Amino acid sequence: MEPKLETKCSFTYKAWLGKISSSRKFKVVGDDACDFAAAECKHGLGDLAVDKNENGDFTVNLAVSDQLTAESFSLVGAADSLTITGGDKIGLLYGVYKFLALLRQNADITAITNITKNTITEKPAIANRILNHWDNIDGSVERGYAGRSIFFRNNQLNYSAERLTDYARLLASVGINQICLNNVNVYLESAKLITEEKLPDLAKVADIFRPFGIRLIIAVHFESPVLLGGIQTADPLDEKVAQWWQNATKLVYKYIPDLVGFLMKADSEFRSGPAAMGRTQAEGARPIAKALQPFGGIIYWRCFIYNCMQDWRDTKTDRPKAAYDYFFPLDGKFEDNVILQIKHGPSDFQVREPNSPLLGAMKHTPQNMELQITQEYTGQQKDLYALAVQWHEVLEHPVTETRNTRDLIGTDKEIVALSAVANVGDDENWTGHLLAQANLYAFGRLTWNPNLTPKQLTEEWIACTFGNNPKLLAPLTEMMLQSRSVYEKYNAPLGIGWMVNIHHHYGPSVDGYEYMKWGTYHRADTKAIGVNRTGIGTGYTTQYQPYVRDMYENIATCPQEILLYFHRLPYDFLLKSGKTVIQHIYDTHFEGVEEVEQFIKTWDSLKDFMPQVAHETVKERLFMQLENAKEWRDVINSYFYRKSGIADEKGREFYL
């Protein structure tokens, strides 16, 4: 069952699509092709929109033009009017949302006039902008911290159509155009989503999302031919298996003709897959990819494969190496419509990781970089954690001396898709922690434009949600931008990761995963901590391009905040900061708590700029975060004090 937060999380279903204030009246004009966009525009304007027979102060002209590419739009302004042109209906819709967002963010007439002085043209950076729900068909949500599923209950599609429409609008407003409703961990009942039993219901959800330019993906079970087809094997080289996938896929496209395709987690964490049958991942994907080709379908194939039954005594095997070891040799061997879905880091959405060396390494296989919006290891939507800051680092992470990860993103480049695990549930405000909405917002916007900075993204969300009063905007932006660093300070130190309570992953447990089979070890002893992952260690660094390899190999050039990911160091090792490793651990853990205390003060000062219920729900979470931060501080510091025997330079209290 999913963990259920007990706090009331009320604010608004509308999230950042809130009410716009203006003294102007807007008239929306356009031909039949623009009907849906016009309706959405009027919906967004609310009572500022006037009927076509009335006089408005400002005219919004809508048009579709094949001069623009699909999904793109332009806004061309004049004194009292604006023309929004889309390359297609969906592009037009995006243009409308852009216009509405600008209105929300600049809620006065001067601002609107300024906006409309300049022509704005936008197109998405890539075609595949994807949200992955980890919703189970029983209604629970794996790693969900915002209530139960908005799609499923009791092994069926079961939802409020009104709420899903709101959700589709929310996602479209930030550029998301693909969604997978069901968990990548597919079990028998969710495997049936591709059968006659469930497809009619699923098709109705597709109908809700379609006008918003959002198409469905279905996560499928590798053993489907066995589970659903009654075939003896799921061996991808078996002709009956190929035939079964063809028939199954045909049926799916009969119900959902614009389906994006399938998503597969195979050979991963006890999921079955081709490896168990002695087949490669490329062979495993082939029959499914081929079945999708007649329909223009894609299969997203996850690369999160590693030995989750590792003997902790084994110091040769190194989990971060696994994905590269499995997939790099297969470059070019996949069908063209297979897109490899690669987690941004080689571990698993930790607070601090390097990028996966697989990203950009494969030249003949398109890639989908997977991020995680749901805060599994990053505070579970009890703690404030603005992911935009971390994602910015991910995008800036070098691949070679001249290219960073952002440079890989593009329709004709290595990374053709961006996906993320949703942080949404049936809590009234969608995300449990109200400010965690900003993470969903930021992810969508980044898929559209990866050049947006954390500051821009955070300010946009705040202005859309609470308005643009600088007295709110400046301190709240600062607090949110700081939140990743604060969480990192009281979490596992220097990039080492994983020091969490097992299974649920909230709260500290330094040895929680240390003697287990998951391949996640810090190997701290009385003198030192960390695993040497250089060429003379596990060899993980050698999977990177030379520039990055050398950066991480060398203690002098390895960024301090990730030093223990790559190097085993004694507690008295002197960091560039001038502090020893152990003193760094002690200091950051005290600082983290103090900074959360400062968050509470900052938040208190913002009380007058938002509805009371919004202020209270976040305040409640900040107090939870304070408790969590203290627990981290005391457990981590006491653990290392007990282990190293080294006292704090400042003589602060540890617990024995």
Place this chain on the structure above:
Amino acid sequence: MEPKLETKCSFTYKAWLGKISSSRKFKVVGDDACDFAAAECKHGLGDLAVDKNENGDFTVNLAVSDQLTAESFSLVGAADSLTITGGDKIGLLYGVYKFLALLRQNADITAITNITKNTITEKPAIANRILNHWDNIDGSVERGYAGRSIFFRNNQLNYSAERLTDYARLLASVGINQICLNNVNVYLESAKLITEEKLPDLAKVADIFRPFGIRLIIAVHFESPVLLGGIQTADPLDEKVAQWWQNATKLVYKYIPDLVGFLMKADSEFRSGPAAMGRTQAEGARPIAKALQPFGGIIYWRCFIYNCMQDWRDTKTDRPKAAYDYFFPLDGKFEDNVILQIKHGPSDFQVREPNSPLLGAMKHTPQNMELQITQEYTGQQKDLYALAVQWHEVLEHPVTETRNTRDLIGTDKEIVALSAVANVGDDENWTGHLLAQANLYAFGRLTWNPNLTPKQLTEEWIACTFGNNPKLLAPLTEMMLQSRSVYEKYNAPLGIGWMVNIHHHYGPSVDGYEYMKWGTYHRADTKAIGVNRTGIGTGYTTQYQPYVRDMYENIATCPQEILLYFHRLPYDFLLKSGKTVIQHIYDTHFEGVEEVEQFIKTWDSLKDFMPQVAHETVKERLFMQLENAKEWRDVINSYFYRKSGIADEKGREFYL
């Protein structure tokens, strides 16, 4: 859900009541009052019993006589006959089981003749010989390692009457005369066992157990007046609450007139209780006790109360002190029909604990010493662990200079009841691990006669189950008697306890409970380990009588195997064995694994003395145990090596 063992556990439903071989034919004779005992005798004799019209070689005369006390019996032998006399029908039944057990254990004619030469008279040491099932009404079993409940499914009584009859016979054959079917953790559905909704079904189970001399106990919920009665409060001083308990109890006795009474876990591990309402435990028990008095009913009131939300930073609070602190001041304040149910140790059924200082301390309040047959912390019926050895130590544990705990047991003494948590489920052999049957057997026999030695108990069970061939009996007895020491060797060292994986309690996790709220801390640092529980430490030792207090206070007299329960000691502290603490840890953990390897060899040598299926199922478990022992060895040794930095004197391998 309960953990489900995956192994096939087949052997026999009949457990130690197996087939008897003899060349003689037995004729069973007795009047009408002896009918049930006669039927049981013939059932036990199987095809050795002849009809009353046939000629037997040996006559078994059954009789009931008021010359003997209730539940007692005598066996008086002659050349070709035996007279079994019971003080009542149940005493007669016990006499019959005694006769059958002797036959099973001595399966030849000479032996039988020898038996019948001497008069045997027996009576039970105490009147209350109790098995506590922790079965949930949904069919799961809390801390159950032998399948699902034999009583419940889907919130209902749901069982095989044939199997329950077998079970009743099994329990009666070792002297158990009271049983509680439902978990002490009572939830809404099981709370309803005292209502019209469930009582008719429960009465049918009472009917099955009754002829075997076994009466039911019902575990009840403290909040029953609220949950079931719709009253606003469960405050024991509220007259409506008292009235509700009277009505409820009357109803229960209407359906089950010979019910023993109720069992209550209150104010314990998140269970509600009188403390929450500012009432003492004595006040809490009173209205329920009074409601039971008209029916001669008892309430067993558990003393397992402690702060399970302790801050691990708090070094003043010491969980082992809790039960004494709560209950000792209340001595004499309870109603006469309240019996306090006290776990034998102050912690929670660890491998090594001192006895609870509460046992024997209260002079005006009858006590029920609670043991645990189900192997929660002792190998979960995957690892071999003969509890008789540990229970022997519990009974031998001193209370004063002149009395040990065994001396407290008796109808007119402090301990008037013995109870234990059952290790039984719907696995075919009842207990998952076939040899774990011996623990159920030993507990029953000890309630009847606490003077039986571990060796006697183990030999009896082996002989009943597999026969008395010395080639089997001697090595298997030795192996089983050794098993507690072997498990202890690879477990937490020197009585420190608790180094287990959280929640499920199987396998090592040295810091698993170290930074949690459960009050179970070893506080190991780079120099030392343990908590000082002496008068200058937490003061726990001062709860004992002076003789015991002084023994534990003084490092020189504190038994070595429990030293770290009472004292914080440096790793280089020299034990009486001549080893340092750290070297003791290393050595015992290597020895433990080696001794399990020896178990496997021993077991292999016994293959020809038992059915193949019995041999295989145990062998499978022994291999699981070997894996478990290795995991314990390596985790514990590596943990302490990493923490202390002290190398093994023998240079064996640790893992970093």
